[in-house]
Amino acid sequence: MNALKRIAAINDLSCVGKCSLTVSLPVISAAGVECACMPTAVLSTHTAVFTGYTVRDLSDDMLPIARHWKKEGIDFDGIYSGYMISPQQGEIFSEIFDMVSNEDTLIIVDPVMADNGNYYAGMGEEMAEAFRKLCAKAHIITPNVTEACYLTGIEYQPGSHSEEYIDALMAGLKKLCSGRIILTGVCPDEKRIGNVAWDGRSGETASCFNDRLPAAYHGTGDVFTSCLAALLVRGANIDDAIKMSAQLVIDSMARSLEEGIPHHMGVDFEGILPAFTAKVEKLLG
Ligand code: PXL
Numbered sequence: 001m002n003a004l005k006r007i008a009a010i011n012d013l014s015c016v017g018k019c020s021l022t023v024s025l026p027v028i029s030a031a032g033v034e035c036a037c038m039p040t041a042v043l044s045t046h047t048a049v050f051t052g053y054t055v056r057d058l059s060d061d062m063l064p065i066a067r068h069w070k071k072e073g074i075d076f077d078g079i080y081s082g083y084m085i086s087p088q089q090g091e092i093f094s095e096i097f098d099m100v101s102n103e104d105t106l107i108i109v110d111p112v113m114a115d116n117g118n119y120y121a122g123m124g125e126e127m128a129e130a131f132r133k134l135c136a137k138a139h140i141i142t143p144n145v146t147e148a149c150y151l152t153g154i155e156y157q158p159g160s161h162s163e164e165y166i167d168a169l170m171a172g173l174k175k176l177c178s179g180r181i182i183l184t185g186v187c188p189d190e191k192r193i194g195n196v197a198w199d200g201r202s203g204e205t206a207s208c209f210n211d212r213l214p215a216a217y218h219g220t221g222d223v224f225t226s227c228l229a230a231l232l233v234r235g236a237n238i239d240d241a242i243k244m245s246a247q248l249v250i251d252s253m254a255r256s257l258e259e260g261i262p263h264h265m266g267v268d269f270e271g272i273l274p275a276f277t278a279k280v281e282k283l284l285g
Contacts, residue, residue, distance in 0.1 A: 007233060
């Protein structure tokens with residue numbers, strides 16, 4: 001039997017709308033990994049489409065939580081960070097990485113700040129700067145194309161994305177993170193969407209594309225990176241981890257489309273998780 005691995009997920013708790021911690025907790029658990037939670041903020045909903053949401057910034061609680069974990073001698077196989085409620089939280093994230101990681105802890109930074117050519121509500125260049133600094137501490141970063149543009153200063157293109165364009169984004173991202181870069185939401189043509197990955201150690205590039213579904217759902221980036229983080233701490237190889245994470249997103253989207261779920265309510269991954277768990281156990285159990 002494999003010993004249970006543990007990830008610290010540093011992300012907001014959007015109570016409704018299925019993104020960040022309400023995705024990480026079930027997906028990471030379903031992949032057979034413990035998900036410890038470091039909430040950065042509590043919001044009544046996420047900030048896209050919904051209006052009038054409540055926000056409680058938990059910045060003042062984060063370092064005391066981390067200090068308590070440290071005092072208790074709690075180890076983490078992975079740290080996965082996402083949404084920041086303010087650019088100032090970048091310094092707090094960074095301190096937490098230093099405090100609760102050891103030399104074997106895999107640090108995954110998803111620079112959650114933008115999609116479809118626009119920043120999320122209340123975000124701007126200051127957030128991009130905070131994420132540039134944080135990316136330098138990561139073993140893996142998972143920006144989407146819009147986030148990669150804000151991180152590198154390259155103009156956003158909605159797609160199709162030429163090889164030259166993706167190479168330029170990758171070249172800019174390599175200056176920010178010497179580890180592994182997984183660029184998501186790449187559209188090589190009108191029919192396909194997927195990821196391009198670059199491994200800083202081997203210098204190898206790999207890509208994984210699937211047929212594009214006629215929809216875009218909120219929180220799919222969080223489903224992808226939560227799954228990826230869990231599979232990698234369990235020792236999956238990177239190609240399998242990327243493919244399985246992309247497939248979980250596709251299957252959840254297809255189910256949500258069939259059910260007619262509005263895109264801002266997130267995807268029905270719940271209906272997919274039992275089969276997903278079985279697949280993970282077959283591969284890694
Ligand atoms: O899924 C990204 C995300 C996470 N958290 C909050 C958000 C968003 C995107 O809009 O608003 C609060």
